[in-house]
Amino acid sequence: MPETRPYQHHYLKAACANCSVLELCLPIGLSSHEVERLDTLIIQRVKVKKGATLYRAGDPLRSLYAVRIGSFKTSMLSVDGREQVTGFQIPGEMLGLDAISDDRHTCSAFALEDSEVCPFNFAQLEKLAQELPSLQHNMNKLLSREIVREHNLLMMMGNMNSDERLAAFLLNLSQRLSVRGYSSRDFVLKMRREEIGSYLGLRLETICRGIAHLRDLELVEISGRNVKVLNLDGLKQLVVGCHRQSPL
The missing domain is CATH 1.10.10.10 (Winged helix-like DNA-binding domain superfamily/Winged helix DNA-binding domain)
Known part of the structure; x- marks a missing residue:
């Protein structure tokens, strides 16, 4: 099992408009004005050292995280204590979607290398999405993508x-x-x-x-x-x- 120390508190101010994975992330398709409004939700980027946890199963939902640099794995513990890996995330992909259903994370997220994420406070993100239909559309696409990923994983397990x-x-x-x-x-x-x-x-x-x-x-x-x-x-x-x- 990886180390379970919390993520390192290294903060860096970010701007979505200047991000190298802008066209793969939550702001995709948003106008420059809309990107600026979304950017106000990111107080700082967060660096996560290799092996550290970004969040743990059972933690309350506070933010969704866009991977900017590096990579992560998400995993759960089985009833007998074994780790079950549920996914691998790379730049431009989102972490934390598992917590939306009941406001608590069902998985833990570990950095596979020194990484960096952009946290979006979920309550503020939901509020902004009500004002920006294009942002709400992007959030719906993210959730749909997770469903498709799960379906493909089940197909792979059953048919391959x-x-x-x-x-x-x-x-x-x-x-x-x-x-x-x-x-x-x-x-x-x-x-x-x-x-x-x-x-x-x-x-x-x-x-x-x-x-x-x-x-x-x-x-x-x-x-x-x-x-x-x-x-x-x-x-x-x-x-x-x-x-x-x-x-x-």
Whole structure:
């Protein structure tokens, strides 16, 4: 399990209009005036050290968090105390949506590396969304995206074998990184193999065998946490029945 110390209190004033992931985040499609109004909700950015928690399961809902730099994982504890990873978040994606239903977080969020988030006070965000239909629309899209992600995860668990699950995971991460201007073929996994296995419902040894199989098929080369996609089209073809990749 990662360390459970709270996030480090390093604050930096931010401006949404100057953010490198503006077009992937909550302000997407908003006018410059609307972005300025949204920007007033962010008193400061927050730096979160690697291994630290941004929030823990059971904490009350105070803010939603936009990942600006770095990456996170969200996880829950099973009844026997084992960690179940529920997602991985990268720049431009939101954390904290799990708490909207009953005002308490159902997951804990851990930084996978030194990271930075923009907190939006949820009560103020809701109030502003009532005044800005475009912002309300974006919030609805975020919630819908979470539902789609859950549905795709359930489909993957029910219909894909272990190699297909691993291929789908790598392909999805490749696509998400590409949208953010990073290489779709050369990237570094910020999460451990055990964490990938937890997310995909696979044992560590199955993940290791799957990596070896993808290498034997000359689709992917994985050395440590460094990933090199050798055949992107072949990786897509391995994901049987998935004609379009949606965010996992």
